[in-house]
Amino acid sequence: MNALPSVEVSQSPEEKFREYLTSRPRAQRYTSQQRDMVQYIFSKHNHFDADELIDEMKGKGFRVSRATVYRTLNKLVDAGLLRRINLGERTVFEHDYGYAQHDHLYCEQCSSMIEFQDPQLEKLIQDVCAQQSFHNLGHTFIIRGLCATCHRARTTKRRLDLV
Amino acid sequence: MNALPSVEVSQSPEEKFREYLTSRPRAQRYTSQQRDMVQYIFSKHNHFDADELIDEMKGKGFRVSRATVYRTLNKLVDAGLLRRINLGERTVFEHDYGYAQHDHLYCEQCSSMIEFQDPQLEKLIQDVCAQQSFHNLGHTFIIRGLCATCHRARTTKRRLDLV
DNA sequence: ATTCTTGCAAAGCCTTTGCAACTGC
DNA sequence: GCAGTTGCAAAGGCTTTGCAAGAAT
Numbered sequence: 001m002n003a004l005p006s007v008e009v010s011q012s013p014e015e016k017f018r019e020y021l022t023s024r025p026r027a028q029r030y031t032s033q034q035r036d037m038v039q040y041i042f043s044k045h046n047h048f049d050a051d052e053l054i055d056e057m058k059g060k061g062f063r064v065s066r067a068t069v070y071r072t073l074n075k076l077v078d079a080g081l082l083r084r085i086n087l088g089e090r091t092v093f094e095h096d097y098g099y100a101q102h103d104h105l106y107c108e109q110c111s112s113m114i115e116f117q118d119p120q121l122e123k124l125i126q127d128v129c130a131q132q133s134f135h136n137l138g139h140t141f142i143i144r145g146l147c148a149t150c151h152r153a154r155t156t157k158r159r160l161d162l163v
Numbered sequence: 164m165n166a167l168p169s170v171e172v173s174q175s176p177e178e179k180f181r182e183y184l185t186s187r188p189r190a191q192r193y194t195s196q197q198r199d200m201v202q203y204i205f206s207k208h209n210h211f212d213a214d215e216l217i218d219e220m221k222g223k224g225f226r227v228s229r230a231t232v233y234r235t236l237n238k239l240v241d242a243g244l245l246r247r248i249n250l251g252e253r254t255v256f257e258h259d260y261g262y263a264q265h266d267h268l269y270c271e272q273c274s275s276m277i278e279f280q281d282p283q284l285e286k287l288i289q290d291v292c293a294q295q296s297f298h299n300l301g302h303t304f305i306i307r308g309l310c311a312t313c314h315r316a317r318t319t320k321r322r323l324d325l326v
Numbered sequence: 327a328t329t330c331t332t333g334c335a336a337a338g339c340c341t342t343t344g345c346a347a348c349t350g351c
Numbered sequence: 352g353c354a355g356t357t358g359c360a361a362a363g364g365c366t367t368t369g370c371a372a373g374a375a376t
Contacts, residue, residue: 026354026355027351027354027355028355028356029349029350029351029354029355029356030350030351031349031350031355031356031357032349032350033356033357034356050340050341051340065357065358065359066341066358066359067341067342067343067357067358067359067360068356068357068358070340070341070342071342071356071357074342084251086249086251088247088249088303090340091340105291105292105295105297107297108300114295114297116291116294116295118287118290118291120283120286120287120290121287123283124281124283124284124287125306127281127283128268128279128281128306129268129306129308131279132268132277132279132310132311133310133311133314134268134270134277134306134308134309134310134311134314135308135309135310135311135314136306136307136308137271137307137308137309138306138307138308139304139305139306139307140251140303140304140305140307141302141303141304141305142302142303142304143288143291143292143297143299143301143302144299144300144301144302144303145292145297145298145299145300145301146297146298146300147295147296147297147298148295148296148297148298151296151297151298189329189330190329190330190376191330191331192329192330192331192374192375192376193375194330194331194332194374194375195374195375196331196332197331213365213366214365228332228333228334229333229334229366230332230333230334230335230366230367230368231331231332231333233365233366233367234331234332234367237367253365254365
């Protein structure tokens with residue numbers, strides 16, 4: 001995966017999550033299941049859905065129930081640690097905390113997600129919002145298509161089919 | 164709703180759909196339920212989800228079953244008459260055939276969708292795809308926030324709350 | 327006549343939730 | 352010990368699907 005700049009953060013994801021939990025109107029608890037999830041999720045940078053996470057963690061010997069995973073993922077999104085990305089067919093999560101704002105190219109063939117940053121986009125959003133007197137709170141931007149590898153494969157195949 | 168330019172089309176949506184149905188490998192049939200749906204959907208320009216469509220059509224006295232509505236909506240998307248927009252919480256449909264390419268501002272308060280066109284966007288997409296050797300097939304772009312009315316209402320309320 | 331579509335109800339999929347047992351603080 | 356969390360299984364939305372009856376060509 002192409003690397004985007006990380007953002008300097010003073011706290012670890014785990015600390016940040018604890019802070020979120022304890023600063024709630026009614027303090028929430030930091031449990032071992034939640035700790036396992038945060039540590040596992042932030043041990044690598046990738047895009048994953050709930051099922052993948054459950055399978056992978058179970059494979060590594062963690063004890064996690066489906067309900068707890070869903071509950072904790074919601075908290076992590078709420079805490080600003082994860083971002084939820086709705087791809088239509090499935091919903092994936094990615095790191096938000098400590099990671100630069102970016103958008104995605106989504107390959108419809110192999111499901112890979114290529115991250116990119118483009119300064120033009122922020123300006124475009126501000127222009128449009130200003131023009132429509134709209135108060136911007138966020139956006140969803142996904143470019144769909146075929147990654148270089150899948151496109152090449154498909155083009156080659158098509159050429160062969162014609163022979 | 165702010166008006167975007169319609170696109171000149173030589174066929175009515177109904178004709179276009181018939182053409183799609185009959186030009187399939189195995190010809191499909193054009194039924195009265197499908198006709199009712201196409202005519203109703205293209206009688207006004209708006210964004211709607213499956214449930215809203217069913218309720219509205221039943222209210223107008225049409226006989227449509229849930230299963231048929233879902234089946235026909237899928238066909239209409241496939242035929243290029245409708246575009247499916249995934250908003251996360253719900254999935255809505257809008258006219259595709261005969262309507263200019265555009266994107267949306269989505270008000271999280273009142274669920275209204277404001278359409279906009281911005282020539283900068285197409286260039287941005289092409290730039291990014293060229294840079295990543297990505298073969299573009301489409302995109303999802305939704306700016307989320309508060310429309311002018313809802314933002315004004317919320318700001319006013321906050322001011323009153325402080326009194 | 328043949329083949330596709332409809333409507334119903336059932337099933338699928340993903341996610342949430344009620345509840346009793348459990349655990350952090 | 353109190354209040355929040357877990358795990359299970361059940362329930363919730365939304366969408367699809369199997370099947371027998373009905374309709375288009």
